[in-house]
Amino acid sequence: MSVPFQKYHGTGNDFLIIHADEYVPDRSALAERECDRAEGVGADGILFLALEEQFSPPRVVMTLVQPDGSTAPMCGNGARCAAEWAMDRTGTESVMIDTQSGTLRADRTDGDITIEMGSPTFDPDKIPVDADEQVFETAIEGLEVTVVNTGVPHAVAFVDDVEDVDLEEIAPPVRYADDFPRGTNVCVASPDGSGGFDQRTYERGVEGETDSCGTGAVAIAVIARRLGHTDADPVAVKPPGGDLQVSFNERGHATLTGPVEHEFDGEVTVESPAEL
Numbered sequence: 103m104s105v106p107f108q109k110y111h112g113t114g115n116d117f118l119i120i121h122a123d124e125y126v127p128d129r130s131a132l133a134e135r136e137c138d139r140a141e142g143v144g145a146d147g148i149l150f151l152a153l154e155e156q157f158s159p160p161r162v163v164m165t166l167v168q169p170d171g172s173t174a175p176m177c178g179n180g181a182r183c184a185a186e187w188a189m190d191r192t193g194t195e196s197v198m199i200d201t202q203s204g205t206l207r208a209d210r211t212d213g214d215i216t217i218e219m220g221s222p223t224f225d226p227d228k229i230p231v232d233a234d235e236q237v238f239e240t241a242i243e244g245l246e247v248t249v250v251n252t253g254v255p256h257a258v259a260f261v262d263d264v265e266d267v268d269l270e271e272i273a274p275p276v277r278y279a280d281d282f283p284r285g286t287n288v289c290v291a292s293p294d295g296s297g298g299f300d301q302r303t304y305e306r307g308v309e310g311e312t313d314s315c316g317t318g319a320v321a322i323a324v325i326a327r328r329l330g331h332t333d334a335d336p337v338a339v340k341p342p343g344g345d346l347q348v349s350f351n352e353r354g355h356a357t358l359t360g361p362v363e364h365e366f367d368g369e370v371t372v373e374s375p376a377e378l
């Protein structure tokens with residue numbers, strides 16, 4: 103049997119979206135198969151979304167299953183795609199997204215989706231990173247990184263030019279370092295000359311570089327401000343797949359803004375109950 107999906111991307115970070123009501127007995131197996139860009143549809147993850155239209159604004163319960171079958175507690179671009187998907191179905195311009203790392207409000211303004219990203223934390227226990235104090239500009243596996251949790255963990259290194267970095271070479275040792283009991287995403291960032299940053303990210307769960315990472319963009323912006331690399335607000339962050347803006351409100355909460363595209367729809371095969 104098959105279930106319908108919709109394919110969305112946020113600045114190149116792409117997802118199959120499947121309604122949580124659909125019968126999918128093994129979500130991890132489906133993600134491992136269909137996220138594969140050679141053998142499946144190809145994506146950075148599957149978003150399983152439950153839509154609760156009785157609330158105002160409507161609510162969406164979001165679960166991201168990644169290409170390696172793991173689930174991630176938060177995904178900035180995934181949440182922006184989930185918001186657009188829900189807005190398309192409900193005719194609203196605002197929704198609430200329930201994630202494992204908190205409930206976030208999303209709004210559509212001038213065609214872009216802005217999502218609240220909560221309060222980034224440098225607390226080692228909450229990242230988690232095996233350290234007695236906050237990790238700023240510290241060598242881990244030969245890379246000087248600052249470590250933050252923006253819904254998921256990120257180790258961020260500032261470099262002269264992200265294009266000169268061999269990310270597939272330098273990121274995996276940090277991603278799997280013993281310092282990170284649950285692993286980490288790894289970002290490199292370089293100044294763009296006008297207060298913003300170019301971004302590249304190696305993602306946990308994808309186990310490779312993605313065209314964009316929203317929690318990574320927020321990590322770069324919040325660390326850049328803390329280290330005095332910029333005082334811009336919003337901070338422009340440019341991953342390979344498009345342009346993102348990170349802002350901060352008076353409570354230190356970050357917001358992430360950028361475009362979302364609905365690419366196409368299709369169907370994927372799942373086991374029927376009789377086959378189980």
Ligand SMILES: N[C@@H](CCC[C@H](N)C(=O)O)C(=O)O
Binds near residue numbers: 178180
């Ligand atoms: N691409 C996402 C982050 C998804 C989660 C990450 N791979 C992890 O396992 O921590 C984003 O846009 O934030």
